[in-house]
Amino acid sequence: MTATSLPDSVVIYEVGARDGLQNEAITVSTHDKIAFIRRLAEAGLTTIEATSFVHPKWIPQLADAEDVLAGLDLAGDPALSLPVLVPNERGLDRALAAGVTRIAIFGSATDTFARKNLNRSLEDQFAMFEPTVARARAAGIDVRAYVSMCFGDPWEGDVPIAQVVEVGRRLFDLGASQLSIGDTLGLATPGRVHDLLGAFAAAGLGADDLAVHFHDTYGQALANSYAALEAGIRTFDASAGGLRGCPYAPGAAGNLATEDLVWMLDGLGIRSGVDVAALARTSTWMAATLGRPSTSRVVQALAAQDA
Incomplete structure (x- = not known):
């Protein structure tokens, strides 16, 4: 039974194909990326962040963004959403040319991380994002805004709640439809989550x-x-198999594994639409492609049962 204070259903915003793969040492082929995204969709995921239009110099793993999207039918399944990350207006140009309908921008709650990740100050990031969001909205593109380092920064330490809220509110007010609150280093605890x-x-x-x-x-x-x-x-961001995360956040472990999240949701009677066994098989396949085991406890447990 679902606890009365909890939602009846949730949306899982799958980030494995973008946030997960971007920090992997082994370059995944375009063919395998396309197969990965298709398998994620077949497991029931309806929102899958497919890639990023960041410059290949910074994220070589995602240099094939156009080719990945070209291999997917962006209009073939109206129930499937394939957003992409764009860093700036140049990235937006590429996204528009590829025919995407949803984008995400990636901001920072701290000045040091903004400078390292965006080459902008905390304040200057808003001026960089404003024309990107305005142009996207004018073109009918939905915009999501990430805000990173919400619970701590490796260079600045604890981040004041008021600072996180101010940055998040300003990113949202640029025209985003949703703000994703990022625990980039995994420092959060339930009490801090409630407070923020x-x-x-x-x-x-x-x-x-x-x-x-x-x-x-x-x-x-x-x-x-x-x-x-x-x-x-x-709405919960998660990464199939617990695939990794931000390459500019030293000490950060992998993302929350989608299978682990779905297992908990299933136990609470909360609908996600995801077949956890099918998803675990996909993550096992991707782990073999990467040459290392999945970090998801549910994937490990289901694999052990099948052995």
Whole structure:
């Protein structure tokens, strides 16, 4: 039975094909990336962030963004959404040429990470994103805004809640339809999740405006996800098999594994539409492609049962 205080259903925003693969040492072929995304969709995932239009110099793993999208039928399944990350207007130009309908921008809650990841100051990032979002909205493109380092920064330490909320509110107000709250280093705990989401609510951003993006560095990602469910959050970022994450965040472990999240949701009676066994088989296949085992505990457990 679903606990009365929790949502009946959630949307999983699958990031394995973009955020997961971008930090892998082994370059995955375009063919395998396309197959990965198709298999994720077959397992029931309806929102899959397919790639990024960042310059190949910075993320070589995603240099084939146009080829990946060309190999997918962007208009063939109206129930499937394939957003892409764009860093700036040049990235938006490429996204528009590829025919995408949803993009995401990636901001920072701290000045140091903004300078390292965006080559902009904390304040200057808003001026960089503003024309990108305005042009995308004018073209009928939906925009999501990520805000990273919400619970701590490797260079600046703890990040004040008020600072995170101010940055997030400003990114959202540029014209985003949703703000994804990122625990980039995996430092969050359930109490801190409650506090931050409560502060966003007090600033006028409700549960339907927000998503959460947890990393499992300290083993807290599932506990933090439950805390977010208690706060009414209905969109959860996750990565099939716990594939990795940001290449500019030293010490960050992999993303929350989608299978682990779905297993918990299934146990709570919360609908996600995802077949956890089919997804685990996909993650096992990708792990073999990468030459290392999946970090997902559910993938490991199901594989052991099949052995």
